[in-house]
Amino acid sequence: MLRFITCGSVDDGKSTLLGRLLYDAGMLADDQLDALRRDSRRRGGENLDFSLVTDGLDAEREQGITIDVAWRYFHTARRSFIVGDCPGHEQYTRNMATGASQVDLAVVLVDARKGLLPQTRRHTYLCALLGIRRIVLAVNKMDLVGLDAGVYEAIVGPYRELAAAMGIEAVHALPVVAPEGDNVGRRSTRMPWYEGPSLLELLETVDASSAPPSPFRLPVQWVNRPDQHFRGYAGTVCGGRVAVGDEVVVQPGGRYARVERIVGPDADLAQAAPGQAITLCLDRELDISRGDVVSAAAQPAPVADQFGCHLVWFGDAPLLPSRSYLLRLGTATANARVTAIKHKVDVNTQAPLAASRLELNEVGYCNIDLDRPLAFERYADDRTLGGFVLIDRQTHATVACGMLDFALQRSANIH
Ligand code: GDP
Numbered sequence: 001m002l003r004f005i006t007c008g009s010v011d012d013g014k015s016t017l018l019g020r021l022l023y024d025a026g027m028l029a030d031d032q033l034d035a036l037r038r039d040s041r042r043r044g045g046e047n048l049d050f051s052l053v054t055d056g057l058d059a060e061r062e063q064g065i066t067i068d069v070a071w072r073y074f075h076t077a078r079r080s081f082i083v084g085d086c087p088g089h090e091q092y093t094r095n096m097a098t099g100a101s102q103v104d105l106a107v108v109l110v111d112a113r114k115g116l117l118p119q120t121r122r123h124t125y126l127c128a129l130l131g132i133r134r135i136v137l138a139v140n141k142m143d144l145v146g147l148d149a150g151v152y153e154a155i156v157g158p159y160r161e162l163a164a165a166m167g168i169e170a171v172h173a174l175p176v177v178a179p180e181g182d183n184v185g186r187r188s189t190r191m192p193w194y195e196g197p198s199l200l201e202l203l204e205t206v207d208a209s210s211a212p213p214s215p216f217r218l219p220v221q222w223v224n225r226p227d228q229h230f231r232g233y234a235g236t237v238c239g240g241r242v243a244v245g246d247e248v249v250v251q252p253g254g255r256y257a258r259v260e261r262i263v264g265p266d267a268d269l270a271q272a273a274p275g276q277a278i279t280l281c282l283d284r285e286l287d288i289s290r291g292d293v294v295s296a297a298a299q300p301a302p303v304a305d306q307f308g309c310h311l312v313w314f315g316d317a318p319l320l321p322s323r324s325y326l327l328r329l330g331t332a333t334a335n336a337r338v339t340a341i342k343h344k345v346d347v348n349t350q351a352p353l354a355a356s357r358l359e360l361n362e363v364g365y366c367n368i369d370l371d372r373p374l375a376f377e378r379y380a381d382d383r384t385l386g387g388f389v390l391i392d393r394q395t396h397a398t399v400a401c402g403m404l405d406f407a408l409q410r411s412a413n414i415h
Contacts, residue, residue, distance in 0.1 A: 005084040007123040008109030017178040019050030024185020027074040069099040093361035100130035123341040128166040137173040215299035216240035219330035232279035238384035243271035245299035251375035256280035291332030293375035300376040305409030315399030319358040329388040337369040379403035
């Protein structure tokens with residue numbers, strides 16, 4: 001399974017590329033193809049207008065239904081995919097942040113005529129900030145620059161440099177003509193100077209493994225206690241493996257136990273791995289509740305109540321330091337205050353700027369203070385236990401997403 005998002009400015013050809021990709025992957029059903037032919041003709045075009053494939057979602061948006069990120073599933077014989085289309089113009093940063101925090105890879109589109117724009121830099125910075133380490137740079141509209149290798153190279157070279165400087169580990173670049181399908185589902189014969197794979201081939205074969213193996217972590221979603229004879233802690237493993245007999249520690253309290261049973265959806269399991277939803281039974285009764293984290297005893301998650309973190313601000317009202325927000329981290333909730341905005345980041349140049357508040361779509365580096373200690377990980381190591389959201393108490397709106405950087409101070413007397 002590969003999860004990815006597409007990023008680009010308006011009119012770069014995102015919808016066309018995605019529509020063409022689904023078409024080339026054979027994922028459009030007969031009735032969808034009929035509708036596409038009909039709608040393309042109605043628009044007066046001779047050829048299929050692939051941007052219409054994703055139009056149903058636009059209609060929903062016009063009706064005012066909020067869709068931060070529209071996810072679609074498709075598959076080929078070699079791999080399954082979930083692709084997120086991050087819509088919206090003025091809310092682009094928020095939508096991208098929502099999408100990017102859940103994916104392994106981003107396809108960044110550039111219009112060959114325009115080259116690298118401040119938006120390209122901004123999207124790449126947000127991808128890097130949100131933990132994406134692999135980018136496909138699709139240089140689209142190559143037909144409008146005479147399918148010229150020189151134009152392509154002049155975009156790709158500087159892009160590789162800027163992406164590397166932001167911490168992106170791999171850039172796969174390719175020249176594309178989205179409506180014609182050149183290098184989308186098949187390799188283009190019109191650009192023989194490009195010898196790499198098509199977009200679909202690349203997506204089918206790219207290394208999707210994300211985080212390095214980490215110690216066992218299970219954020220407890222709920223305590224399952226149907227009767228006196230059974231007490232289990234349910235959640236989805238977010239790091240490492242656990243086996244029956246393993247010693248674990250429950251945090252933030254620091255209570256130790258051994259795993260007695262691992263209950264899977266259908267039967268008991270001998271062990272469990274990341275992504276698996278399980279219920280753990282321990283060999284002794286502990287007072288565990290939603291939001292606690294069960295960790296490998298030898299390598300417990302750090303616990304703290306003060307952090308340095310990046311915040312991407314979504315709120316209509318600005319972030320005001322010292323106001324109290326609700327923080328959700330993994331399955332845990334706490335009250336949080338931003339005690340200092342160290343700086344905000346100019347998302348186009350990445351320059352740090354002095355700031356006393358954060359406005360909608362701004363990114364800042366802040367200190368945050370919780371009313372109780374929580375188990376966490378650095379976002380760079382674990383997006384589940386390192387990524388959080390802030391919620392406004394009055395409006396219940398999500399006003400920010402955050403990436404934990406490190407603990408400012410460990411609380412006393414906790415593991
Ligand atoms: P989006 O706003 O990024 O989703 O862009 P669209 O997919 O709606 O495309 C914007 C316009 O550019 C449409 O008129 C497309 O037909 C056109 N377009 C997209 N890709 C290409 C391309 O490779 N070559 C040419 N000539 N036009 C393209």
